[in-house]
Amino acid sequence: MPVVLVVDDEPLQRDILKTILQDEGFETHVAASGEEAVTIAREFRPDVILSDLKMEGMDGIELIERVSELKSSATEFFDPTIIIMTAHGTISSAVEAMRRGAFDYLTKPLNKDSLILTVRRGTERTDLLRENLQLHRELYDRFRMEGIVGKSPKMQEAIEIMRKVSGSPATVLILGESGTGKELVARAIHYNSPRRSKAFTALNCASIPENLFESELFGYEPGAFTGASTRRIGLFEATNGGTLFLDEIGDMPPLMQSKLLRVIQDREIRRLGGKDAIKVDVRIISATNKDLEKELAKGNFREDLYYRLRVVSIDLPPLRDRKNDVPELVAFFINKYNAEFGKRLKSAEPAAVKALSEYTWPGNIRQLESVIERAVIMSDGDSVRLKDIKGELRTFQSPDCFDFDLPEEGLNFEELEEKLLRKAMTKANGVVAKAAKLLGMSYKTFWYRWEKLTPNSPPGKKDAPPE
Numbered sequence: 001m002p003v004v005l006v007v008d009d010e011p012l013q014r015d016i017l018k019t020i021l022q023d024e025g026f027e028t029h030v031a032a033s034g035e036e037a038v039t040i041a042r043e044f045r046p047d048v049i050l051s052d053l054k055m056e057g058m059d060g061i062e063l064i065e066r067v068s069e070l071k072s073s074a075t076e077f078f079d080p081t082i083i084i085m086t087a088h089g090t091i092s093s094a095v096e097a098m099r100r101g102a103f104d105y106l107t108k109p110l111n112k113d114s115l116i117l118t119v120r121r122g123t124e125r126t127d128l129l130r131e132n133l134q135l136h137r138e139l140y141d142r143f144r145m146e147g148i149v150g151k152s153p154k155m156q157e158a159i160e161i162m163r164k165v166s167g168s169p170a171t172v173l174i175l176g177e178s179g180t181g182k183e184l185v186a187r188a189i190h191y192n193s194p195r196r197s198k199a200f201t202a203l204n205c206a207s208i209p210e211n212l213f214e215s216e217l218f219g220y221e222p223g224a225f226t227g228a229s230t231r232r233i234g235l236f237e238a239t240n241g242g243t244l245f246l247d248e249i250g251d252m253p254p255l256m257q258s259k260l261l262r263v264i265q266d267r268e269i270r271r272l273g274g275k276d277a278i279k280v281d282v283r284i285i286s287a288t289n290k291d292l293e294k295e296l297a298k299g300n301f302r303e304d305l306y307y308r309l310r311v312v313s314i315d316l317p318p319l320r321d322r323k324n325d326v327p328e329l330v331a332f333f334i335n336k337y338n339a340e341f342g343k344r345l346k347s348a349e350p351a352a353v354k355a356l357s358e359y360t361w362p363g364n365i366r367q368l369e370s371v372i373e374r375a376v377i378m379s380d381g382d383s384v385r386l387k388d389i390k391g392e393l394r395t396f397q398s399p400d401c402f403d404f405d406l407p408e409e410g411l412n413f414e415e416l417e418e419k420l421l422r423k424a425m426t427k428a429n430g431v432v433a434k435a436a437k438l439l440g441m442s443y444k445t446f447w448y449r450w451e452k453l454t455p456n457s458p459p460g461k462k463d464a465p466p467e
């Protein structure tokens, strides 16, 4: 039932209005002054406020202001439609009221029919706004999380944590191999958070020289060091109110680690060469593909900072552990690159999907994405075919020095990979680092795959991994 609040300092007028509106099926409350109206509005959240313009104390115009304050501080939907009642001859103040946000005005003496009609239109407007907001919210959520494909339980778990953590300012640490979607997740958290309209900035800690770190993050004042001729604002200040994404946090030099810890604790920064502390409100999301616990043990990463950064942590699974997601990802990227290149591919043929699902994806989703991107460019049919992608998968696993002919049918990538690993090991005389290099793999990846695919073969020479 629509809720109406009648505000009038004349008792008789209030009673008449209340009777008429109740008869029409509105839940009707009354207030004898602007002040009382604010209290009742807060409690009953009316759809329509029907208020006299001229009243002792708070008048109709002031009430509009107060209601709009209530509106902006409300946590749930609250957007009452305000209708002003005014005596003959004060039309100009009625117009002023509309300029301030009233929806319509009625002149006294009131006409019953137009009263009912106007109030009804007012409640319809509020309904519409309410529906709109609902729709908008749903769309927004869907749009923002929609870019993240993954029905597998591990991905669903990650998405669930993202949803929960989006609304809070807690720091988030995202862990996952290269190409698993760490940056995508960081952005999704930001765009689903109340900070969405503020800045999202990213800094890759691995690619910035140590001596530039501080000025990059905190900025500097003129004369702070040779060459600093003007003031520069650092990332923390530029991101105020927003989210700062610190990528490859495992590569942050120790000195910077302690400075970052200070900022997190004190919520303020100092520009280089600057005297004053500047308050900053920045949410930090960091990511790494390193095993941070190991780095802690080795003394390369500060434990106190680690716990500050990982109030919440999200583990992104490697693609090979969620192969069920491959078909959906393939479809997603076909769509994406169709749009980009003006193509109209419908799907990938089953044999292609099968091959893609069986592949081990050392470069994870980024690698899958680029395989599909190229296939979409190359395809002249209406689907991605096995022959469009076979070469990609092959070149990735089999550098020039290894020549394999892939059978058209019954491709089994694990078998193929095992063959390759063994061949590389033989060539490298069992030296893992060498074999890995031959295949263009990292030591870690090679070793992981070797142990997994050849569990019974004699171990290779487990030389010290190159750090």
Ligand SMILES: Nc1ncnc2c1ncn2[C@@H]1O[C@H](COP(=O)(O)OP(=O)(O)OP(=O)(O)O)[C@@H](O)[C@H]1O
Pocket (backbone or CB within 6 Å): 147, 148, 149, 150, 176, 177, 178, 179, 180, 181, 182, 183, 184, 185, 289, 332, 365, 366, 369
């Ligand atoms: N679940 C997913 N659904 C759709 N696209 C994804 C998903 N995960 C990653 N991607 C896409 O894969 C690419 C790589 O993702 P992203 O850059 O976020 O990975 P990353 O973990 O930050 O990698 P790196 O450690 O190498 O920086 C991006 O184009 C991203 O949009």
Ligand SMILES: [Mg+2]
Pocket (backbone or CB within 6 Å): 182, 183, 247
């Ligand atoms: Mg990244």
